[in-house]
Amino acid sequence: MIKFLDNKLFRYLSVFLFLNSAILPVKSSSALAAWAIKTNGVLEFRTKSNTNLKAYFQKANQISGDRFWVDFPGELKNPRTINGNGPIKEIRLGKPNKGKTRLVIEFKKETYLKPLSWKLVGIDQNRWRIKLFDPKYQFEKIGEGVVEKKKIFKANQNSIPQRKSEYRYLKLPEVKQNKFLVVIDPGHGGPDPGAIGIGGIRETDVVLEVSKIVEKLLTEKGVKVRLTRKNEIDLDLPPRVSFANNTDADIFVSIHANASRGKRRDINGLETFYYRGWRGRLLAKKIQKQILRVSPGSPDRGVKQGRFYVIKNTRMPAVLVEIGFLTGRLDARRLEKTTHRKRLAYAITKGILEYLNKVG
Numbered sequence: 001m002i003k004f005l006d007n008k009l010f011r012y013l014s015v016f017l018f019l020n021s022a023i024l025p026v027k028s029s030s031a032l033a034a035w036a037i038k039t040n041g042v043l044e045f046r047t048k049s050n051t052n053l054k055a056y057f058q059k060a061n062q063i064s065g066d067r068f069w070v071d072f073p074g075e076l077k078n079p080r081t082i083n084g085n086g087p088i089k090e091i092r093l094g095k096p097n098k099g100k101t102r103l104v105i106e107f108k109k110e111t112y113l114k115p116l117s118w119k120l121v122g123i124d125q126n127r128w129r130i131k132l133f134d135p136k137y138q139f140e141k142i143g144e145g146v147v148e149k150k151k152i153f154k155a156n157q158n159s160i161p162q163r164k165s166e167y168r169y170l171k172l173p174e175v176k177q178n179k180f181l182v183v184i185d186p187g188h189g190g191p192d193p194g195a196i197g198i199g200g201i202r203e204t205d206v207v208l209e210v211s212k213i214v215e216k217l218l219t220e221k222g223v224k225v226r227l228t229r230k231n232e233i234d235l236d237l238p239p240r241v242s243f244a245n246n247t248d249a250d251i252f253v254s255i256h257a258n259a260s261r262g263k264r265r266d267i268n269g270l271e272t273f274y275y276r277g278w279r280g281r282l283l284a285k286k287i288q289k290q291i292l293r294v295s296p297g298s299p300d301r302g303v304k305q306g307r308f309y310v311i312k313n314t315r316m317p318a319v320l321v322e323i324g325f326l327t328g329r330l331d332a333r334r335l336e337k338t339t340h341r342k343r344l345a346y347a348i349t350k351g352i353l354e355y356l357n358k359v360g
C-alpha cells in the first residue's frame with residue numbers, strides 16, 4: 001500500500017513497490033495486461049504476476065496538467081493515446097525507454113486532485129487499484145482489455161504457498177519436462193540423528209523435511225526425484241551411494257545441517273561442498289547462492305571442495321549442502337521453523353533447476 005505525499009519541495013514524487021525482486025528480461029513483452037478507469041474514478045489494472053511497479057505523480061506545469069503514471073517492466077508494442085472524458089484529458093501508453101511500459105493519465109488543468117490520499121493497492125497477485133478522483137458529473141469508463149480476468153492456476157501451483165510476498169521472490173525456473181532425474185539424500189536418519197542443536201533440534205528431522213519439499217517442488221517442475229530415505233531409517237553411506245549410482249541420475253544432492261565444536265552459538269553460516277569437476281562446482285555455486293538469499297545475515301562460508309564419502313563416491317555431479325548451524329543462535333532459530341525450511345527448499349530447488357537449465 002502506498003500513500004502519495006504532497007511535498008512542495010519535491011513536486012516530483014516517486015514511489016517504489018518492492019513486492020518481489022523478480023525482474024522480467026529486458027526483451028519481454030509489457031507486464032501491463034489490461035487497465036480501466038471506472039465510473040467511480042478508480043483506476044484498476046492487471047499485470048503479469050510478480051511484477052515490480054513504480055508509480056509517480058507530478059503536479060501540473062506550463063505544459064501539461066496533473067499527471068499520474070505507472071511504469072511497468074516489459075516493452076509496449078504500440079504506443080498510443082486515448083482520449084479522456086470528465087476530469088481526464090487523455091491516457092497515454094508509451095515506452096519511456098527500452099524494455100519499459102508507461103501508463104500516463106493526464107488530467108485537465110482545472111482538476112482538483114488529492115494525491116495525498118491516494119493509495120495504490122495490490123488487490124490480487126496481479127491486480128491493482130487506486131482511487132484517483134470523485135466524479136462530479138457523469139464519467140464514462142475508459143479502458144483496454146479485461147482487468148478482472150481470473151488468473152488460472154496450474155494444478156501444480158496449488159501446493160505452493162500463495163501468501164503475498166512470501167515465496168514469490170523465489171520464482172522457480174522452467175526446465176524440460178521428464179528429462180532429468182535428481183537424487184536427493186537427506187543426511188543421517190534413524191538411530192543417527194546427526195547434529196543436535198539448540199533446544200534439542202535434530203539434523204535428521206530438519207533435513208528430511210527440507211528434502212521432501214525439494215522433492216515435491218522438483219516433481220512439480222517435471223523433474224524426476226528419488227530420495228535415498230523417506231523416513232527415519234538407519235541408512236549407511238555406501239547404500240546411499242550405490243542407490244544413486246544404480247540410477248541414471250543427473251545429479252546427487254545431499255542435504256545436511258551443521259554443528260560447531262563446543263556448540264558455539266556465535267557460529268552460523270551456510271556452505272556447499274563438491275568433490276570434483278566443474279559440474280559439481282557449478283551446481284554447488286548455484287545452490288549456495290540461492291540458500292544465502294533466503295538466510296540474510298548468516299555468513300557465506302563458501303563453496304568448497306570436500307572429501308565427504310557420498311560426494312566422493314557418487315558418479316554423477318554431486319554436492320553436499322549445509323543449510324545452517326543447528327548450534328548457532330541465528331541459524332537454529334530459523335531452522336526450527338517450517339517457513340524457513342520451505343524457503344531453503346525453494347532455494348535448493350531453484351539452484352538445481354538453474355543448473356539443469358544450464359548444463360542439462
Ligand SMILES: [Zn+2]
Nearest residue numbers: 187194256257
Ligand atoms: Zn550431517
